Amino acid sequence: MELSALTRFIFFALCCLLLLFAFSWLQFQIPSETTFFSTRRSKENPRPLTASSLPTQDHSSDNPQHPLDPLSIFEIHTARSILFSHPLFSSSPSSLAIHSISLDEPDKSVVLSWSESSPLPPRRASSVVRFRGESFSFSIDLSSRSLTPRPIPHSGFPAMTIEDMTASTFAPFSDPAFNASIHDRGVRTQDVACLPSHPAGLTVLVDMDTKQVIEISDEGRDIPIPKSDGTDYRFEAAGKNVFPKPLKPISIEQPEGPSFEVLGRHRVRWAGWDFHLKADARAGLIISAAGVVDPDTRKRREVLYKGFTSELFVPYMDPTDAWYFKTYMDAGEYGFGLQAMPLVPLNDCPRNAYYMDGVFVASDGRPYVRSNMICVYESYGGDIGWRHSECPITGMEIREARPKVTLVARMAASVANYDYIVDWEFQTDGLIRVKVTLVARMAASVANYDYIVDWEFQTDGLIRVKVGLSGILMVKGASYTHVNQFQPKQDTFGTLLSENVLGVIHDHYMTFHLDLDVDGANNSFVKVHLSRQETDHKATPRRSYLKATRHVARTEKDARIKLKLYDPYEFHVINADKTTRVGNPVGYKVVPAGTAASLLDPADPPQLRGAFTNNQIWVTPRNEGEEWAGGLFVYQSRGEDTLAVWTERDRPIENKDIVLWYTLGFHHIPCQEDFPIMPTVSSSFDLKPVNFFERNPILGSPPNLERDLPVCAAAASA
Amino acid sequence: MELSALTRFIFFALCCLLLLFAFSWLQFQIPSETTFFSTRRSKENPRPLTASSLPTQDHSSDNPQHPLDPLSIFEIHTARSILFSHPLFSSSPSSLAIHSISLDEPDKSVVLSWSESSPLPPRRASSVVRFRGESFSFSIDLSSRSLTPRPIPHSGFPAMTIEDMTASTFAPFSDPAFNASIHDRGVRTQDVACLPSHPAGLTVLVDMDTKQVIEISDEGRDIPIPKSDGTDYRFEAAGKNVFPKPLKPISIEQPEGPSFEVLGRHRVRWAGWDFHLKADARAGLIISAAGVVDPDTRKRREVLYKGFTSELFVPYMDPTDAWYFKTYMDAGEYGFGLQAMPLVPLNDCPRNAYYMDGVFVASDGRPYVRSNMICVYESYGGDIGWRHSECPITGMEIREARPKVTLVARMAASVANYDYIVDWEFQTDGLIRVKVTLVARMAASVANYDYIVDWEFQTDGLIRVKVGLSGILMVKGASYTHVNQFQPKQDTFGTLLSENVLGVIHDHYMTFHLDLDVDGANNSFVKVHLSRQETDHKATPRRSYLKATRHVARTEKDARIKLKLYDPYEFHVINADKTTRVGNPVGYKVVPAGTAASLLDPADPPQLRGAFTNNQIWVTPRNEGEEWAGGLFVYQSRGEDTLAVWTERDRPIENKDIVLWYTLGFHHIPCQEDFPIMPTVSSSFDLKPVNFFERNPILGSPPNLERDLPVCAAAASA
Numbered sequence A, B: 001m002e003l004s005a006l007t008r009f010i011f012f013a014l015c016c017l018l019l020l021f022a023f024s025w026l027q028f029q030i031p032s033e034t035t036f037f038s039t040r041r042s043k044e045n046p047r048p049l050t051a052s053s054l055p056t057q058d059h060s061s062d063n064p065q066h067p068l069d070p071l072s073i074f075e076i077h078t079a080r081s082i083l084f085s086h087p088l089f090s091s092s093p094s095s096l097a098i099h100s101i102s103l104d105e106p107d108k109s110v111v112l113s114w115s116e117s118s119p120l121p122p123r124r125a126s127s128v129v130r131f132r133g134e135s136f137s138f139s140i141d142l143s144s145r146s147l148t149p150r151p152i153p154h155s156g157f158p159a160m161t162i163e164d165m166t167a168s169t170f171a172p173f174s175d176p177a178f179n180a181s182i183h184d185r186g187v188r189t190q191d192v193a194c195l196p197s198h199p200a201g202l203t204v205l206v207d208m209d210t211k212q213v214i215e216i217s218d219e220g221r222d223i224p225i226p227k228s229d230g231t232d233y234r235f236e237a238a239g240k241n242v243f244p245k246p247l248k249p250i251s252i253e254q255p256e257g258p259s260f261e262v263l264g265r266h267r268v269r270w271a272g273w274d275f276h277l278k279a280d281a282r283a284g285l286i287i288s289a290a291g292v293v294d295p296d297t298r299k300r301r302e303v304l305y306k307g308f309t310s311e312l313f314v315p316y317m318d319p320t321d322a323w324y325f326k327t328y329m330d331a332g333e334y335g336f337g338l339q340a341m342p343l344v345p346l347n348d349c350p351r352n353a354y355y356m357d358g359v360f361v362a363s364d365g366r367p368y369v370r371s372n373m374i375c376v377y378e379s380y381g382g383d384i385g386w387r388h389s390e391c392p393i394t395g396m397e398i399r400e401a402r403p404k405v406t407l408v409a410r411m412a413a414s415v416a417n418y419d420y421i422v423d424w425e426f427q428t429d430g431l432i433r434v435k436v437t438l439v440a441r442m443a444a445s446v447a448n449y450d451y452i453v454d455w456e457f458q459t460d461g462l463i464r465v466k467v468g469l470s471g472i473l474m475v476k477g478a479s480y481t482h483v484n485q486f487q488p489k490q491d492t493f494g495t496l497l498s499e500n501v502l503g504v505i506h507d508h509y510m511t512f513h514l515d516l517d518v519d520g521a522n523n524s525f526v527k528v529h530l531s532r533q534e535t536d537h538k539a540t541p542r543r544s545y546l547k548a549t550r551h552v553a554r555t556e557k558d559a560r561i562k563l564k565l566y567d568p569y570e571f572h573v574i575n576a577d578k579t580t581r582v583g584n585p586v587g588y589k590v591v592p593a594g595t596a597a598s599l600l601d602p603a604d605p606p607q608l609r610g611a612f613t614n615n616q617i618w619v620t621p622r623n624e625g626e627e628w629a630g631g632l633f634v635y636q637s638r639g640e641d642t643l644a645v646w647t648e649r650d651r652p653i654e655n656k657d658i659v660l661w662y663t664l665g666f667h668h669i670p671c672q673e674d675f676p677i678m679p680t681v682s683s684s685f686d687l688k689p690v691n692f693f694e695r696n697p698i699l700g701s702p703p704n705l706e707r708d709l710p711v712c713a714a715a716a717s718a
Helices: A003-007 A021-029 A073-084 A108-113 A162-174 A176-184 A330-334 A605-609 A643-649 B003-007 B021-029 B073-084 B108-113 B162-174 B176-184 B330-334 B605-609 B643-649
Strands: A010-014 A018-020 A096-104 A124-131 A134-141 A146-150 A192-194 A202-206 A213-217 A251-253 A261-263 A267-270 A273-280 A284-293 A300-315 A354-361 A367-379 A384-389 A399-403 A406-415 A448-458 A463-472 A475-477 A494-498 A501-504 A506-516 A522-534 A544-552 A569-579 A585-592 A617-621 A656-668 A677-690 A711-713 B010-014 B018-020 B096-104 B124-131 B134-141 B146-150 B192-194 B202-206 B213-217 B251-253 B261-263 B267-270 B273-280 B284-293 B300-315 B354-361 B367-379 B384-389 B399-403 B406-415 B448-458 B463-472 B475-477 B494-498 B501-504 B506-516 B522-534 B544-552 B569-579 B585-592 B617-621 B656-668 B678-690 B711-713
Touching (some): A073 A124, A073 A134, A073 A354, A073 A367, A096 A354, A108 A300, A176 A213, A273 A300, A273 A354, A273 A367, A300 A330, A300 A448, A300 A463, A300 A605, A330 A406, A406 A463, A448 A677, A448 B384, A463 A506, A463 A656, A506 A677, A569 A656, A585 A656, A617 A643, A656 A677, A677 B384, B073 B096, B073 B124, B096 B134, B096 B354, B108 B284, B108 B300, B251 B367, B267 B406, B273 B300, B273 B367, B273 B406, B284 B406, B284 B448, B300 B448, B300 B463, B300 B605, B406 B463, B448 B506, B448 B678, B463 B506, B506 B678
Parallel strands (some): A384 B463, A463 B384
Antiparallel strands (some): A010 A202, A018 A192, A096 A124, A124 A134, A134 A146, A202 A213, A251 B251, A261 A267, A267 A273, A273 A284, A284 A300, A300 A506, A367 A406, A384 A399, A406 A448, A448 A463, A463 A677, A475 A501, A494 A501, A506 A656, A522 A544, A522 A569, A522 A656, A569 A585, A617 A656, A711 B711, B010 B202, B096 B124, B134 B146, B202 B213, B261 B267, B267 B273, B367 B406, B384 B399, B406 B448, B448 B463, B475 B501, B506 B656, B522 B544, B522 B569, B522 B656, B617 B656
16 A cells, blocks of 8 residues: 555645625626526527537447457446456455456557458457556457466556545545535535636645645635636636627537548548547547548558557646645546536537537546547638639639638537646525535646647548647636735736736646657658758859758667757658659648747656657657657656657667657747637648649639529528 | 849759650640640630639729829839930930839837828839849939939849849840750751750850850750650540549639738728738738727727738859859849749639739839739638537536637739849640740749748637648759659769659748737737746655746847747747736747758858848848848848847847848758649748737637538539
8 A cells, every 4th residue: 555655645735715705796797686697588599509519429338340440338348347247356346446448459550450341359448446455457358258467567546436526525524624614614505606717826635535625824814815706717607798799609610511421430531631539537538540542543642550649747837735736647637538528519519519428437447429529521611721812913814713622620628737736615595407416526627727638631642630728727816916915026827817826837748659650660760950051152142952861760879859940850750661753752841830848857756757859750660669758657646657758779760660759839928818718829730742643633623603503591480 | 234143143944844745744644636635625724713703903092092002003104204315314314224113101109190181192103223234223202303313232143133134135046056056956946845853954144234255064964855744734645544533613602702901902800900911012911000999998909010021032053154143132133023923813813812912113114913912811611719618527518619710811922033044934725725926935834833821810800821842843854754863872962753853952941021010019028038047856746847937038149049849939020018817928929930051161152142041030130221132132142231240239139110121941852742833831930919908819719519610502503
């Protein structure tokens, strides 16, 4: 038993601001108590079409139809029964906590050689469990009901279960000191609520095994209660207070329906693309076996065997007591997929979107469904796929332009970081449609970034991975109500966003695992260096030009890349065995866009754990044990199992089955516009064909024609 | 007379590939001669709705309605008559060449204090002319008919006129050596045509005054004729050869019409935004006097007094004989607006777009209309404006998401670089719908990038400037048909794109003039530095964090910025006299995304002329004579009048009326997918409110509701 480690295992930072809920609420916007919240005005402000109004899919009889399909409910039950009946655990099944059960994918060669007419390869599950203070990892053969142990990392703990989190939110209530602290604020329980973004500086340390409060840090006792004006972001709260007036309806319309098709539940086909798409508890969304049809040969060509969010790293830039540990790794600590909530039709995704559910596993091993977790839709926003006009003096009236239509696979995770922060929500009853109970509420409302991850497939072979950030900033209670109260040279660690509310500076990194298979598994990583060449001044009036030089990376250390604006490269993944007609190696390149790099001290404990952000690009030989950039167990890990450590072995990567890792980063100095909910900020990177096709593959795509476009009427008049 | 300068004034590089047109064409795709091109199959492949099918606007009686409205046709005629009747020129009016006549804008203070009930301030024109080998610049008072000379740069020439370009394309035909060279290729004139992207290495030097051929360089004589397979990009050429099959119709629909309004012809209002928009011969598109309504105060606040593309710089990376001079500056050399062609409805811009014309001036001073040069539309592509979900353990079923709708003002310029390159097009007659004549054709088809410039206004106060590149690569004839023919270590200056076709490496830079007026004209530029702080190890387990430090730039040299990923800054333009409620200075920040930096030798002649790309950001005190980053006259200039030179004066910029200059760059190593027309590549930068609003200004925006969305039917069934 590692009780002392467990004792510090989780911090709950109760950073909520306690306020007179009804008072401030009513004062803010609604003159009459009876009208606040939505029930009384549902006629004026109807709810948008919600996820629950979509038809619910029944998964109870799902059968896997593809080797990569996630475990079915039946298979999860099977895996669970194998675990619980295993001699290791059967003596005390109630002590067994299931941290994950998911598909243990078959070998790549098996998947790629499988065809729909063949039976599925043997189904296996992968599982991480904790039992009496120890962690275990298994591969479970569902047919033979056998269980094979797998090595586990030397440090760290598996991801917290939802049940862990929920249970521990109740723990402080049974602690007299905690209750006293609330009472000392002079607020009756039934009168108060935590509203989003109202921190109070009350930090609670809980033992995760016993759920007992170990320590309370109540440094925020003297921090005034921030005002709540304008912080309710719900549509009901806005009332008629909307300015400027709402825009007229605008919509992506496809009266003949979308052009993509979904085979089975997971295989998506569109415009020559064909890929497998599924929800995953840890990665969120996984794209597999993506290939594209070459318009010249009309044959399928492999592009990306597997792409997913491998890890996140979100270090906050405040080294003080209640904040220094806020350096989240959301995939490995909480499950990026587990935090993905149902998408809101018409708003999170446009009309004609296809919604896909996730089937996840609770800590008792039972499956549950997260509905509408992924959407797939075709996007057209008015952009141009390609165009060309002739100028008038040519005498040719050529005006060719093609609309840019893309296919988006989207998920949105509301990452609450809630094991570190607990926000207690006390709701008055009766007037709110949302479920109203006195509930221990995790910090979802205090620090709850919404990450939107889009995998966008283009008709020209390009894949764009786009990350959007929205949601609620993590804020800190402060005694200041005005910037002029800051002391000269004082380090406030952030921006004063509102009275008594500081937005703390932080970074976001999202690291993607990209197992590119360009026309086959064996690929090489080529750095194409653009550098200044000085000329022979006698031969040309030019003194310089840029020359491209190709460097094939032999080993992992050749492929650790820090981007530099003044020392530019292109980064190609090529198949050295295959060339175009004129002899260029076929390839895809990774094209960064706006990004940020971690500047923390490499020896800082958080940066050791987040060392996979030490470079923007890494390349490793494919290894089934190396899927998670921060390691299998990231909680309290010491960084022994990260991408940075793996690549120290400096393995050969030339003409091998390789994985490219790309990290997309954001520095975030909060500003007042980010409060209480920030407008989406996004960036992206591209996987782009480079001499993969013989020529522009969408040259033959047709233009939009008036006769093909829909005829639409306003809904009211229809 | 500077005849020797003029002799080298313009190079015409005839880089077209001569080929047996009918032969290759027929061989490629169409078995029967009678069916090639579109006339015979117009029923199957109808033309898209074209610009010419839009109602044509009559500008003959336009009157200016706003101080910034461009010169009307009547005003252009007035300015022209003042010029031609001036004693300087009246002796020989036929020697007077008008290079530009455009609005000489009133002072900023006059514009901002003007209201619709006031009369327009006095109208003036600005004009650049050439007369007997000399350049002149004037301000012309249209009321008093007086003409005030303005200083002109020490070096360089004004932009070429369309008439110059057209006339000189005919010059080589009268040259016996040129005609002999065509004949020597064994091709009869009536049998050949230049198709896009087929270079031949025939360079012609023409005297721009006499239009005589001075010199012919025929080094490409031995280069084989590239194949044309698959290079015709016209929809008619694609025939039924489209793969994958076309997508089903998809469209942005607004059955109640768009939400923006256009007052007069140029003032656009949308979602709180209010700005002036016009076409400009040199800049392309100018946004002026952009302000936004604050949702809290409901009052207009100034944001951007003037934003436009100031200059482009496109250096090619081949120092050899026929290529070293290809270092284009498209705004100052050719007029970025003059090269903007009519946009294609439904394809360049979606339904419900508003189209705006440009009124430009020919070299004889007469006005002409470039129709549909700018479009304005609302974009919705399925993106999310903001969102927030609660996680299920909170017990609150909050799922709030808002669609992201933006307003786009777009132009697309087809930059032919055609003064340097001439491509002769010989078309067979009768079978093509486009105008078919034996016409001297400029290089529009050989090197004709299409630049798409979008100014995108968001509801949250953000302005995104997006540059897209499409169109036709500049390519070079070569003897190679396969990469394996390259010599080891040989510098090919590019990529072999097809047999005998090399795509030469080059850069694109577009420099924007951004006269931000954040809540008034007097602003300061603040660099917010994010840098690592080492901690006191005793006080915290953290060793480091990032700290933000603000540096106000005092003078121009403080504000010359090279971006560095590992030394990050935010760049704010603030109003030091105005703060938010809690005391933050109100501001906007410029947020770079993907970009590239020029790596040429700073002393290289092209880089001296393009020295405005030496930094990504510059800030200058506003000066009416400093609008064009590469100088007023860029042809053959020696770089004495660039942003780099102006800022050497190191003028104070703190709390002044300042202009921020941002340069967006692209390195382009061509790949086969870019041939013959490249799919659009784009990047952008943002002007983003930073503590400008008290809080998220779109918190109250409503969601999409099913009942508001249109009801649409397929066109065929309607």
